[in-house]
Amino acid sequence: MSEWVSTFPGYSLLMSRIKKVIGSVSRTGPVPRHIGLIMDGNRRFAKNHQIELKEGHNMGFDSMAAVLELLYESGVSCATVYAFLIENFKRLKTEVDWLMDLAKSKLMQISQNGELCDKYGIRVRILGNFAFLPDDVNVVLKDIMHTTRKNTRATLNVCFPYTSRDEMAHAIRTTAEDANKDSGLDVDEHTLTDHMYTAGLPPLDLLIRTSGTYRLSDFLLWQCVPSLCAIVFSDRLWPEFTPWDMTKILFMWSFNKYWYGHGNGQTMRRVVDEPLVRAMDRTDLAQSLWDSDASASPTATSTGYKVYASSPSDASDITAASVVS
Amino acid sequence: MTTTHPRGNMVAFHFRHAILLVVFFVMSIARNVQYVYNKLCLRIFSMTYYPNKSPQIIRDDVSKLGKLPKRISCIVSLRSDDDENGGCDGVMGDVAELAAWCLSAGVPSLTVYEYNGCVKSCVAELQNAVTKNLRAYFGLQTPSFTIKVPHTNEVVSTEANSGDADLEIAVLLRVDGKPTIVELARTIGELTASKELLPDDITVKLIDGELTELVGPEPDLLICFGPVLDLQDYPPWHLRLTEMYWEPDNNSVNYAVFIRALKKFAQSRVNLGK
Numbered sequence: 001m002s003e004w005v006s007t008f009p010g011y012s013l014l015m016s017r018i019k020k021v022i023g024s025v026s027r028t029g030p031v032p033r034h035i036g037l038i039m040d041g042n043r044r045f046a047k048n049h050q051i052e053l054k055e056g057h058n059m060g061f062d063s064m065a066a067v068l069e070l071l072y073e074s075g076v077s078c079a080t081v082y083a084f085l086i087e088n089f090k091r092l093k094t095e096v097d098w099l100m101d102l103a104k105s106k107l108m109q110i111s112q113n114g115e116l117c118d119k120y121g122i123r124v125r126i127l128g129n130f131a132f133l134p135d136d137v138n139v140v141l142k143d144i145m146h147t148t149r150k151n152t153r154a155t156l157n158v159c160f161p162y163t164s165r166d167e168m169a170h171a172i173r174t175t176a177e178d179a180n181k182d183s184g185l186d187v188d189e190h191t192l193t194d195h196m197y198t199a200g201l202p203p204l205d206l207l208i209r210t211s212g213t214y215r216l217s218d219f220l221l222w223q224c225v226p227s228l229c230a231i232v233f234s235d236r237l238w239p240e241f242t243p244w245d246m247t248k249i250l251f252m253w254s255f256n257k258y259w260y261g262h263g264n265g266q267t268m269r270r271v272v273d274e275p276l277v278r279a280m281d282r283t284d285l286a287q288s289l290w291d292s293d294a295s296a297s298p299t300a301t302s303t304g305y306k307v308y309a310s311s312p313s314d315a316s317d318i319t320a321a322s323v324v325s
Numbered sequence: 326m327t328t329t330h331p332r333g334n335m336v337a338f339h340f341r342h343a344i345l346l347v348v349f350f351v352m353s354i355a356r357n358v359q360y361v362y363n364k365l366c367l368r369i370f371s372m373t374y375y376p377n378k379s380p381q382i383i384r385d386d387v388s389k390l391g392k393l394p395k396r397i398s399c400i401v402s403l404r405s406d407d408d409e410n411g412g413c414d415g416v417m418g419d420v421a422e423l424a425a426w427c428l429s430a431g432v433p434s435l436t437v438y439e440y441n442g443c444v445k446s447c448v449a450e451l452q453n454a455v456t457k458n459l460r461a462y463f464g465l466q467t468p469s470f471t472i473k474v475p476h477t478n479e480v481v482s483t484e485a486n487s488g489d490a491d492l493e494i495a496v497l498l499r500v501d502g503k504p505t506i507v508e509l510a511r512t513i514g515e516l517t518a519s520k521e522l523l524p525d526d527i528t529v530k531l532i533d534g535e536l537t538e539l540v541g542p543e544p545d546l547l548i549c550f551g552p553v554l555d556l557q558d559y560p561p562w563h564l565r566l567t568e569m570y571w572e573p574d575n576n577s578v579n580y581a582v583f584i585r586a587l588k589k590f591a592q593s594r595v596n597l598g599k
Contacts, residue, residue, distance in 0.1 A: 028342040029349075165529045165565060168506065173527040176514035187511045189503050214569045214593070221561040225502065231554050231569075254345075255352045264553040266360075268576050271403045272441060 015243075016069070022247055023073025030257040032205035032230075032250070034078040035071060036220050039064060041211030041237030048237075054098055059239040061106050065116060070243040072120040072154050074250055078201050080157040082219045086132060086166060100133075103160060104140045111144045121153030127197035128162035129170070155201060162197075164221040171195035171222075196222055205263055206253050207231045208246075210238045227270070230256070230263035363574035370572075370581035376426065378461050383429035386584050390591040398436040398497075398544035398567070399423055400559065401578055402551055403443055410577065413443045417451050419550075419578040420444065420494065421458035426583050427492055428459070428468050434493045436544055440557045442498025445474045448481050455494070456483070468492065475540050476500050501540045502560040509535055536562050543567060548586045550578045568593050 005011065039060055046056025064081060071079055083103060089096060110116040111124055126141045133141070141160070174195045179185045193199065204223040209216070212235040216224065224231060232249050234241060256265040376383050387393065401419045404411035410418060420437050427435045444451050452472055459467040468491035471482040476498060484490055509532065516522035537543075543563045549555065549571035556564070570586035 025341045025344050025348075028338060029345045163529075165533070165562065168562065169527060169529045169532050172506070172510045172513055172532060173524055175510045176517045176527065177524060179511070179514035180518045187507060187514065189507055192503070192507055192510060214589070215566055215595075216564055216569075218565045221564050222503070225556045225558050225561045225564070227555050227557050229556075231556075251348060251352070255349050255356075258349060259353060259356075264555055266552055266574070267555055268402055268551055269405070270440070270557075271405050 015066075019070045019073050019243060023070065023075065026247075026250055026254060027073075027075035029254045031075045032253055032263065033076070033202035034080065034204045034206075035076055036204055036207040036224065037064075037067070037079065037081045038207070038209040038217065038219050039081060039083070039238040039241075040209060040213060040217075042239060044211065045237040045239045053095060054102075056239060057099060057102055061102065063239050063241055065110065066243050067241065067246045068156065069116065069120075070246050071250075072122065076154070078155040078157070080127070080159060080198065080201075080204075080220065082162065082217075083158050083160045084128075084162070085159075085218060086129065086161045086163045087218075088161065089132065100137050103158075104137055107144050107158065108140065111148050117148050117151060117156070121151040122148065122156050123151040123154070124148045125155060125157045127157050127159045127167075129166050132161045157198065157201070159197075159219070163218040164216075165218060167197050168192075168222055170197070193222070198223060204229045206249070208234060208249060210234045210236055210241050212236075227267075228263070230265075360574055363572075367572060367575050367581065370585065371579055374581040374584050376429075376580045378425075380425075380429035380462050383426060383580075383584075384431075387430045387587065390587060392591050393430065393432060393587065394545035394568075394590055395432070396434040396436065396542060396544040396546075397423075397427060397432050398438060398547045398563075399578070400438045400547065400549045400551065400555075400557060402557075402576075403439055403441050413447065414454075416444055417447075417454040418458075420451060420496075421455045422578060422580075423583070424455050424470060424492060424494055425458050425462045426580060428470070429462065430587065433491070434495075434542075434544075436495045436497055436541060438497040438557070438559055440499050442476065442496065442500065444496055445477055445479075445498060448472055448474060448479055448496075451496075452481050452483075470494060472496065473541075495541050497540065497560065499558050502558050505536070505539055505560070506562065509539070533562070536560075546570065546586060546590045548583065550575065550582060552576050566595060 042056040042060035043053060045059070046053050049056075068079060068081075084099060088099070107124065112118070116122065117124060124144050126145060130138055130141075171192050172195075175187055175191055178191075178195075179187055185191065198204075198220070203226070204220060205228065207216075207220060207224045207229060209231070210233075212233065214233055216231075223229065230253055232252075234245060234249070236245060252265075253263045257263050260266050374386065401416060401423075403413070404415055406412040408415075416439055423435055423437065427433075455470060455472070456467060459470075467483075469482070469484040469489065470492040471480060471484075471490040471494065473480050473493065473495045475495060482490060513522060513527060517524055517527075540560055540563065543565055544567050547559075547564070547567045547569045549569065551571060552574045554569060554571045568590050570582075570589050572582045572585065575582055
């Protein structure tokens with residue numbers, strides 16, 4: 001059905017107009033700064049629709065480009081996609097080769113003049129352990145990073161080949177090396193965060209996993225455990241995941257942030273032990289200060305029907321009360 | 326946005342923001358309906374699945390399942406002292422109930438994560454609470470269990486030989502997460518400085534071994550007993566392939582959520598990388 005509609009003249013123009021409108025509306029409210037995407041389900045999609053595996057991956061890529069366009073229209077400054085995990089090398093050699101070729105050609109395509117990267121000023125960064133990659137792929141990836149390095153409006157991180165444990169091991173290794181070079185270096189959570197591949201990027205606000213699997217599969221584990229990060233699981237397979245699904249998730253996050261002050265939605269009030277508060281490190285304090293700033297945004301008070309809840313528990317009380325009455 | 330018509334832009338901005346607020350308003354109504362629906366579902370589930378302090382009922386529920394997790398991890402929250410089930414005693418009560426359910430279901434390992442780690446300093450009381458609850462379930466012939474607090478390195482066991490226990494309970498807190506990895510990074514830094522460890526030896530395998538030693542192995546199933554999936558700084562290393570479960574708008578530790586999590590787990594498939 002959707003394929004049939006998409007053959008109409010002017011379809012893609014109409015879609016990009018709609019995305020522009022949605023983006024311009026959603027960027028007037030809270031927007032996640034950094035989104036992680038686990039694009040799972042390409043193979044299952046190919047199997048279910050009895051198309052070639054190649055074709056499934058290809059459609060997955062198109063779906064990614066469509067979703068990314070919406071994200072950047074909405075003002076998301078950073079997206080991290082899980083393209084290939086180190087364990088994927090266990091797959092059949094023909095498929096691995098094919099994935100490598102696909103990554104090469106598609107990434108080259110989006111980084112060309114006039115394409116996605118150029119249009120939104122996206123800097124492409126490849127995160128991962130390059131030691132696993134063949135030389136020719138390495139050269140191409142370096143080239144892509146080089147051509148887009150001057151773009152500053154947004155960032156696209158392609159994790160290729162990546163696992164979070166490998167990233168943490170890398171961070172520990174480089175931190176240890178730095179600590180040996182500079183004896184004054186005080187190693188804390190900040191230091192390790194700065195040695196992750198995602199160093200210098202805004203904290204992860206939203207992580208999306210498709211295909212109805214409720215696992216993180218070794219993706220951005222370090223970045224997603226803080227309470228600030230909302231994790232959303234979608235039942236759709238990745239090639240079926242449309243910008244419309246993304247819009248719903250984006251608005252839901254925005255709504256939760258605006259209404260409850262928390263991207264996750266209605267949470268319980270966190271009770272923190274006194275001694276622990278004192279022992280809390282700078283990261284948490286800075287983060288909570290930042291949060292309270294964000295919640296005092298002028299947009300929150302300009303609404304007539306609901307004043308921003310000062311804490312999540314207040315919000316839940318209000319809802320509970322309204323439910324009873 | 327261009328800067329040629331600042332005033333026009335302001336109008337356009339407020340117009341769009343008004344649209345967004347209307348969308349939010351509609352969503353808030355939907356959210357309230359959903360809240361009532363979720364609460365209703367939870368009420369029905371808790372009537373359908375009621376353990377009634379009988380291991381036999383739990384065993385019957387579990388026997389239909391294709392596979393069981395070996396290790397369950399639960400995120401529980403500390404409530405304020407004034408609330409029902411609040412304070413440290415509330416958390417101990419939750420741990421005691423979880424221990425009884427795990428033993429009845431035949432799950433040999435239970436890890437309880439509580440952000441503050443309020444029970445870490447009262448392990449003896451926790452042991453009493455668990456024993457008492459197990460009596461209510463199993464009668465006088467209570468199964469044996471050990472309680473381990475990796476942070477303080479404290480182990481309490483009902484048996485002389487802690488390896489034989491039917492259930493292993495571990496209590497984790499925030500410090501077992503990122504701060505432990507930081508500590509490990511520091512130690513590794515010192516070891517590499519004194520040339521006892523080469524940078525190339527710092528592999529995923531080495532770190533995995535160390536963290537398994539320090540914190541424990543990775544759980545198969547993580548149940549979050551909160552209204553949303555909030556990981557609350559859970560140890561990141563240990564979440565690699567963990568199946569996650571939570572029930573929207575649930576805010577208590579109850580058996581219905583536990584058994585539904587087990588059911589969900591039984592249906593899941595792991596095909597890492599393949």
